[in-house]
Amino acid sequence: MIHQPPSNAGGARRRREPAETQPSSPQARRLQWLAEALLIVGLVGLQPALLLSWVAIGLTVLAGLKLLEAKRLEERRLVGLLQLVSAGVLGAFQADLGPSLLQGLAVFLALAGLLALEAGQGPDWRLLLRRSLQVVAAALPVALALFLLMPRLAPFTPISDLGRGVARIGLNEGLAPGSIASLAANQEPAARVSFEGGEPPAAADRYWRVLVHDRFDGTTWHTSPTQRRNGDGSGAAPAGTPSPQAQQLWVAEASGLEAVPWDGAARPLGRELRINGRGELLHGGRSSQRRLYGLGTSPATGTGWRRIGPRPLDLFLPPGTNPQLEALGRSWREAGPAEARLAVAERWFRAGPFRYTRTPGTLPLRAPLDAFLFERQEGFCGHYASAFAALMRAAGLPARVVSGYQGGTWVQPLSGPGYLDLRQDNAHAWTEVWIDSRGWQRVDPTTWIAASRGGGVRATPTGGPLGWLERQWWALDLAWGRWWLGFDREGQEALLQRLLGERRNLVGAVVLAAVGASLGGSVTVLGWLRNRPEGDAPRRELERALAALARDGLVPEAGETLADFSARLGRSEPALAALLEAMAEPYQQWRYGPGPRPAEEARRLGARLHRQRGALERELRRQPPRRPTT
């Protein structure tokens, strides 16, 4: 009766499995640290000027500190949750392909850490990884069903103000070329555009306008406060048109400007886009973030702004700020109509000893344009555009300076559609002149200058193999952006429209059904995986036979061998015992016999045991049902 000698009874905490005495799962800690490291890497690209960035930074730091000091299970769980939330908040700011992959991995590791935490010391790495993949994969269908079908709410407050005031490299609302001594080469990405039809416009037509500077104070061209003449310039910007039909898909990098690049002719698609009276395309999204938008090219209805007549502001030249320039401009008034004055100006520029340079030095604060036109006579696009616009105003023609991008590099990636790559190097300024018969007319005085621009259209992509890799990556990134950023409220609306058509009122039932079905499917698969017998075919057959016997209450005792069990069974159920023995004997010979066990033999034995199991189950069914005993 007393199995354990009492003299030994003090050591009562004896465990069978040595692993159980380990304190807690070391895997969980490692996984959580790994997730934390990824999140910290993800923080690098955040905009510190944004309040919400600090939420993400705070959450990540909090998770790290908690992880440092956490001892108890509850605290370690909290770390996992903090990591998930901070990955989510990061995802709101960085939606590019690279950061998204990073965030996805961090989420997976945080979940695996939670799983390891709960599973205790048991599972090894492989088992843990498999289990984590199983659980995440099982939850994904539900998440995707909700993501695709659950109707989305509009933001609680307007969002476009959140990212204001963030200065970015690139275009500025004030254009004062005289204050810039040299143009640094800046390879930072500005925007990418892919064309549904395939081919980009001809090189000469690649002018991508962003800002229109219409207020001149003698030295600097400013963008006057936006005229809220909504719809005036946009023709008919159809609201709610799904972006998937876009013929130009633009990805504009964060710029801090509401205005985004466009060709000045296409039709904006999507509610967040608006063309103002100056012909700027304004995007309602956050300017501190990459923005994605689509433009339709046919019918080209986005040209209405060209017909919006000039205001007095477009003719205003502060008197006396650049006296020589004013005198020259006034002298051209006699030339006749607008076209004639333009021609005179072009001839004057072409005849002059003007030279294009990226390092012109700064111009004096007093009468800078006089200094440029009549003394230095060298400069870059900003100089020519602003001097020309001022000259035109002096000549009595409404004129303004437009800044944006020109040219771009056509990139044909290994797979997927090609795209035009615009860098900050492609930044350009040109002039628009009002001609009564034609509206606002683009004039680029820089092209008149001999040995024209050094920047602008680059003939071949630069950067060597790294540059090539970068362009391939951006092609992937563009495809990702098209798919990921493109699926917004409008995109979802279009999907629901396609799925449900007129029966939009059924959307609640459809969401519930989809969630129910995907959850049911996942639970079924996981339940099957859990109860699936492990091992080779003969082993599985034997397990199934034993399970069939167990359903009738015929269960081996703990520690009872198969032979003992069938002997015991033989006393009460000789027929069943014989059938079981017929299975057990070849199995044991195969399993424990000498020599190798080729796969072919296992298959054959499996098939044989399968037949015998059928016989056993038939015999069980034939007999009167037993009451399951335990």
Added chain:
Amino acid sequence: MNFGKTQQGETLSLGMRNLYILPTRFGLLWLAGMALLQVVAIQLESNGPLLLSFLMLGLFLLTLHLTHFNLQGLEVRCGQPAAGFAGDTLAYPLRLRCRGRCEGLRLRLGPGEPDQARSLAAGDHLLTLPWNPAERGRMRPGKLRLLTTAPLGLFVCWSRWDPPMPQLVIPAPRSGPVGRAQAPELKQQGARSGSRGSSGGDLWHDLQPHRPEDGAGRLAWKLLAQGRGAHAKRFLAPMAEAPLLTPAEGIPLERALEHLCAAILRLHGEGASYGLQLGSTSIPPGHGPDHRDRCLETLALAPRTL
């Protein structure tokens, strides 16, 4: 979680009818985190947090089932518990049969926090759980709580069972005075051996190298004569007067039983013979583990008053 009907019976078979499941505090916090991400996603019109919050919701709904799966189909029965001493932490054996993999299982006998989580593969397992008996006798360890929060800690699934198999709890050994009564037959035996005079040489049971202080009386002359070296005989010293242990007079019974337990263990350790007289129960002198266990069992099951 520690409420719900306590299951009875030889075997505990866990299924729909005897498992309870509720969200944990962490589960509620998880929902709050999910709601926060929803707000971020809606306000910033961002797909990343939106998908993540739906993934968290999906995991929440899924783990409701997965946590239940962990205990569903689990069969628990008692093993054969070995005897132990009151005041010690005893090991109570349990046999578990898992139909599938059972993750994050935590067990506890009696009140207190459940132990470390463990994951069991499908098949049979023998586990021992610690518990502290309050008093001697055939004691049942109290309610067994089985719970799991795996895989993500969002839900806790539990069940309670009263394991029926009692464990023998012997009074804790404590040195102190014990009463001794002479066993009648031993008295005769002792008289007989006394009459045999110096032939008591048969009663020694072991040899050890002879030391000068052992004296000539204990020297094994025969071996010395055979040239096998000087050995001293070790005698079963009190064999001649094997005591019949009784509770000491004037001491509360429970305390006296503890003294008896210590005495039995000491005598057994010395290899001596002893008997036990406890009220009407009398065990004649003897030795060996079986005899010791019989005596200790008698102590454990002794009536509260003699």
